[in-house]
Amino acid sequence: MGKVVLVTGVARQLGARFVAEIRRRPDVDLVVGVDVQPPRGGAAVPERLDDPDAAEYRFAQVDLRRPAIARVIAEHQVDTVVHLNVSATGLGSTGRSAVKESNVIGTMQLLGACQKAPGLRRLVVKSTTGVYGSAPRDPAVFAERTQPKNLPSGGFAKDAVEVEGYVRGFARRRPDVSVTVLRFANIVGPAGDTPLCEYFALPVLPTVLGYDPRLQFVHEDDAVEVLCRAALEPRRGTSNAGTFNVAGEGVLLLSQCARRLGRPTLPLLLPAISWVAGLARQTRMADFSPEQLRLLTHGRVVDTTQLRETFGYVPRYTTAEAFGDFAKGRRPGLLPPERLTAVADRLAGLLAPDARHAPPGTDGPTRPDRPTRPTRPTRHRS
Structure with a gap:
């Protein structure tokens, strides 16, 4: 018998993509998708997979806040659980309180069901680097064991901190289960649907005056591959049990991100941008949460x-x-990146010093393009 994998959060883009990929793995026999509603809209539908060798897929419409998840795990004899339903936003018009209940209460119910499942062997939980917070006195780089200066005070990051606490408690109670916590940086890609992607879709990007934070991103293809490797048996010489930061190498400044998108920035004082963020949330233009505002002020980099x-x-x-x-998948901004690059190159050429250096012993660079005045011959008195 191959693996029986239960995946939560399949109605979202990342969950649907993960289901499609894990079904192609040869040692997986059955994938059970769980969510409060079936996938629709922009998310890929996991059932539609043109691969005759793909693992069987079944969908169970279950609210994780209800005890019914225990019945699903027992009915299908699940041995691997991949929990992707910890999210910053809800489905549809769900409010913040319902999102918190789904993240925290839903995780508690899921872990309670996992604890009673004798055949469970592996648990994978999607978390976020937001658990480190964003503060002015943060270290330059966060490692997995680094303690944040200030714990997140609310929002999705606080939910993730609570979820990780419950997962650690589960790992102590079930030492026979391999537990993996993946702290993802901001996930981006052609189909990105995160709150930060909504921010970058604005025609003008409000920024905090005097700050240019460092940001990290992970491509959705890498996120899916990391989840697949965490759900399956580790390769020889590696271990997929524990807590891992997941991010692409290098960093980008917020100003660099704006230039790549062709979006002009609007630097504002912190009180003003807080008002703009509240207006954006009320009009549903973007989920500009206080934790995202702190990220766009102080940034965050992980090891x-x-x-x-x-x-x-x-x-x-x-x-x-x-x-x-x-x-590449975004609409072109008000300032096309090609034009911005051309203007920047032109300004650099105008402002750059003359490449031709003066020879030693002279006061400045020579100008061979300027004709020199002929010297008058010296007259000698006879």
């Missing part, structure tokens, strides 16, 4: 050494490449 050396995976996309692929 991925454990991902490469222990987990055994090197992301295919760097941070710049992942964001570049995301930018």
Whole structure:
């Protein structure tokens, strides 16, 4: 018998993509998708997979906040659970309180069902680098064991902190289960649907005056591959149990992101941008949460050494490449990147010093293009 994998959050883009990919793996026999509603809209439908050798797929419409999830796990004899339903936003018009209940209460119910499942062998939980927070006195780089200066005070990041606490408690109670927590940086790609992707879709990007934060991204292809490797048996010489930061190599400044998108920026004082963020949330233009505002003020960078050396995976996309692929799928901004590049190159050429240096012993560079005044011959008195 191959693996029986239960996946939560399949109505979202990442969950649907993961289901389609894990079904293609040869050692998987059955994939059970769970969500409060079936996939629709922009998410890929996991049932539609043109591969005769793909694993069987079944969908169970279950709210994780209800005890019915235990029945689904027992009915299908699930041995691997991949929990992707920890999210910053809800489906449809779900409010913040319902999102928090789904993240925290739903995870508690799921872990309670997993604890009673004797055949469970592996648990994978999607988390976020937001658990480190964003503060002015943060270290330059966060490792997995680094304690944040200030814990997140609310929002999705706080939900993720609570979820990770419950997962650690489960790992102590069920030491026979291999537990993996994946802290993803901001996931981007052609089909990106995260709150930060909504921010970058604005025609003008409001920024905090005087700040240019460092950001990291992970491509959705790398995110799906990391999830697949965490759900399956580890390769020889690697281990997929533990907590891992997942991000592409390198960083981008917020100003660099804006230039790549062709979006002009609007620097504002912090009180003003907080008002703009509240207006954006009320009009549903973008989910500009306070935690996202802190990220766009102070930034956040994580170390991925454990991902490469222990987990055994090197992301295919760097941070710049992942964001570049995301930018290709966006509508062109008010300032096309090609024009911005041409203007920047022209300004650099005008402002750059003369490349021809003066020879030693002279006061300045020579100008061979300027004709020299002929010297008058010296007259000698006879």
